[in-house]
Amino acid sequence: MAGMYSEKVMEHFAHPHNVGEMPDANAVGEVGNPKCGDIMRMYLKIENNMVVDAKFMTFGCGAAIATSSMATDLIKGKSIEECLKLTNKAVVEALDGLPPIKVHCSVLAEEAVKAALADYYRRQGIDPEPFVGKIETSCESCSAH
Numbered sequence: 207m208a209g210m211y212s213e214k215v216m217e218h219f220a221h222p223h224n225v226g227e228m229p230d231a232n233a234v235g236e237v238g239n240p241k242c243g244d245i246m247r248m249y250l251k252i253e254n255n256m257v258v259d260a261k262f263m264t265f266g267c268g269a270a271i272a273t274s275s276m277a278t279d280l281i282k283g284k285s286i287e288e289c290l291k292l293t294n295k296a297v298v299e300a301l302d303g304l305p306p307i308k309v310h311c312s313v314l315a316e317e318a319v320k321a322a323l324a325d326y327y328r329r330q331g332i333d334p335e336p337f338v339g340k341i342e343t344s345c346e347s348c349s350a351h
């Protein structure tokens with residue numbers, strides 16, 4: 207079983223980075239995968255257009271945990287524009303690959319980052335869609351408050 211996964215995936219699954227809640231986050235996004243029911247919540251602290259901190263909570267499979275861990279590592283210290291360019295492909299590559307049936311889990315990580323950035327725009331009174339595009343969140347009302 208473990209042989210399906212790269213060492214990096216196993217490492218991030220066993221010891222995920224940046225796990226937890228962030229009470230002073232100024233951007234929070236939550237997405238769910240309707241296929242498997244897994245949920246991912248992303249907390250960001252954004253200052254001067256830079257993501258200075260990122261944390262996540264994932265109720266999901268090992269690949270979802272590993273990809274959220276890697277995604278938070280990749281966006282920390284980056285500008286909002288750079289974070290918007292983060293693709294699930296880049297996350298998978300940084301993890302040295304995922305089995306094909308697990309690639310959809312990495313999509314959750316990309317969407318969680320985008321959902322948090324959309325929340326950030328909304329809090330500034332800016333319509334996020336031109337920047338972030340449409341995000342499928344599990345529950346519209348969760349990100350509306």
Ligand code: FES
Binds near residue numbers: 239267311
């Ligand atoms: Fe649900 Fe991986 S099986 S995100």
